[in-house]
Each structure stands twice: as C-alpha cells, then as structure tokens.
Amino acid sequence: xxxxxxxxxxxxxxKVGGLADVAGELPRELARNGLDVRTxxxxxxxxxxxxxxxxxMCSFPxxxxxxxxxxxxxxxxxxxxxxxxxxxxxxxAVDGVYGxxxxxxxxxxxxxxxxLTACQACGxxxxxxxxxxxxxxxxxxxxxxxxxxxxxxxxxxxxxxVHNLAYMGSQSGREAYSVPVVQHPALPxxxxxxxxxxxxxxxxxxxxxxxxxxxxIQTTEY
Numbered sequence: 001x002x003x004x005x006x007x008x009x010x011x012x013x014x015k016v017g018g019l020a021d022v023a024g025e026l027p028r029e030l031a032r033n034g035l036d037v038r039t040x041x042x043x044x045x046x047x048x049x050x051x052x053x054x055x056x057m058c059s060f061p062x063x064x065x066x067x068x069x070x071x072x073x074x075x076x077x078x079x080x081x082x083x084x085x086x087x088x089x090x091x092x093a094v095d096g097v098y099g100x101x102x103x104x105x106x107x108x109x110x111x112x113x114x115x116l117t118a119c120q121a122c123g124x125x126x127x128x129x130x131x132x133x134x135x136x137x138x139x140x141x142x143x144x145x146x147x148x149x150x151x152x153x154x155x156x157x158x159x160x161x162v163h164n165l166a167y168m169g170s171q172s173g174r175e176a177y178s179v180p181v182v183q184h185p186a187l188p189x190x191x192x193x194x195x196x197x198x199x200x201x202x203x204x205x206x207x208x209x210x211x212x213x214x215x216x217i218q219t220t221e222y
Contacts, residue, residue: 002036003027004126006115006136008108009097010041012078013052013085016097019132019163022209028080038124040115042107043074043087044097052076054085058121062088062114065176071114073122086114090173104135105172108195112138113177120152129158134169136160137199138179144202145180160203162196165217169195 009016011024027037043049054074061068071088090110094103112131116139119126131140140158147153171193174181181192184201191197200206208214216222 001034001128002124002126003030003038003128003130004115004119005037005039005130005132006112006139007039007041007132008135009044010039010081010083013041013083014044014047014097018209022161022163023132024079024081027082031080031082037082038084038126039081040084040086040111040118042091042097042111043085045092045094046096047085052078057084058118060114060117060121062110062117063178064110065178069110071110071117073114073118084115084118086111086118088114101170102172105170105174105195106176107173108135108169109138109173109177109179112136113142113179115139116142116146116153125152126156129156131158131160131199131203133161133163134167134194134196134199137169137195138174138177140199141179141182141202144182157204158202159205159207160199161207161209162200162213162217163209165196165222168197171195 005027007023009020011020027039030037054076057073057075059072062071069089074085076083090107094107182198182201
C-alpha cells in the first residue's frame with residue numbers, strides 16, 4: 001500500500017509542536033510494517049538546505065486564478081523516512097512555518113494542491129491520502145473532486161487526522177486555487193469555507209491523535 005502523508009511539520013526537518021513528532025515517527029512505523037510512504041512538507045524558510053542532500057524530482061505550474069506559481073519537488077531520505085519537500089513562491093512568502101492567516105491560507109492551499117499534482121508529475125500513485133490538520137485539508141477537498149474527474153485519482157481514499165480542532169484555518173487561497181466548498185448538511189454556514197471543517201466533511205475517514213482527544217472534541221467545552 002502506498003500512502004501520501006501530508007503534514008505542515010515533521011521531525012527531524014522542522015518542528016513547532018507535537019504534529020511534527022507524529023509526522024516524523026508514524027511514517028517510519030508504517031514503513032517498518034511494509035507500507036510505501038511519502039511524507040510531504042513545505043520547504044519552509046526555516047529549513048536549512050545546507051544540512052541535507054536534496055534531490056530535485058520534478059517541477060510544474062500549480063493552477064491558480066490569475067497566475068500559475070511553479071512548484072519544485074525535492075526528495076530526501078532521513079532516519080527511514082522518505083520526504084518530499086515542496087518549494088514555491090507562496091511557501092517562500094511566509095517567513096517561517098506559520099505566519100499571518102492570509103499568508104498561511106495561500107501557502108497551504110498552494111502546498112496541498114502541489115502535493116497532489118506532484119504524484120502525477122513524478123509518476124507515483126498513492127492508495128491513501130493521509131492529511132493532518134487544517135493545513136492539508138484542502139488536499140482532501142481536491143481529492144474528492146478530482147477522483148470524479150480524473151482516472152488517476154478515482155480509487156484513492158482519504159484520511160484526515162485532527163490534532164487541534166481549535167485551529168480551523170484561513171479561507172484565503174481557497175477560491176484562487178479552486179478548492180471546492182463542501183456542501184454537507186451537517187456543516188453550519190460559517191464553517192463551509194474553512195479548511196478543517198470542509199476537510200472533515202469530505203474525508204472518507206477521520207481520526208484524532210488519541211482516543212482521549214476524540215472524546216474531548218465531542219464535548220460542549222471543546
């Protein structure tokens with residue numbers, strides 16, 4: 001089984017919080033159990049390229065209203081994890097892993113779309129898209145649309161893991177990158193344009209980082 005694993009941060013490349021630990025450790029464990037995993041992260045400005053031997057795999061324009069910024073995909077193997085790092089102007093525009101909401105919305109919409117496009121451009125077809133938190137949720141929405149339109153994506157299924165429900169993401173970039181708005185009866189009007197709620201509604205499976213957190217986010221308090 002091939003797994004496309006999307007996370008905004010992953011050890012040992014870049015870490016801000018606990019998401020990086022999951023995205024660094026889980027793919028290695030999956031690989032030890034025989035799965036073929038590609039862990040895709042943005043090539044953040046905080047990643048020191050001089051520390052790694054990055055191999056350029058492919059480049060392509062990412063469809064965007066008004067202009068099509070180029071994405072460049074690099075690969076590197078670190079500690080048993082096969083990483084793809086995606087570079088592009090929307091990624092470089094943010095000084096760090098996370099910036100202002102509007103910048104982040106553009107950055108992660110670009111990265112999510114580029115991560116899917118990279119699979120076709122580089123000739124690697126996953127069986128499962130495993131997206132993490134709001135940053136990668138746009139990829140879940142795009143996959144739902146693309147598998148109805150493009151044979152390459154027709155059999156691929158999605159899993160969205162929620163790490164922090166409180167951060168639902170910015171709508172910025174959604175329209176420009178043609179990320180569909182999910183029309184789901186369970187979604188309130190205010191949530192339909194936000195990445196995380198839209199991703200939850202579109203995903204084939206939803207998980208959380210722990211059984212405890214799964215229970216917490218179903219309470220009124222959380």
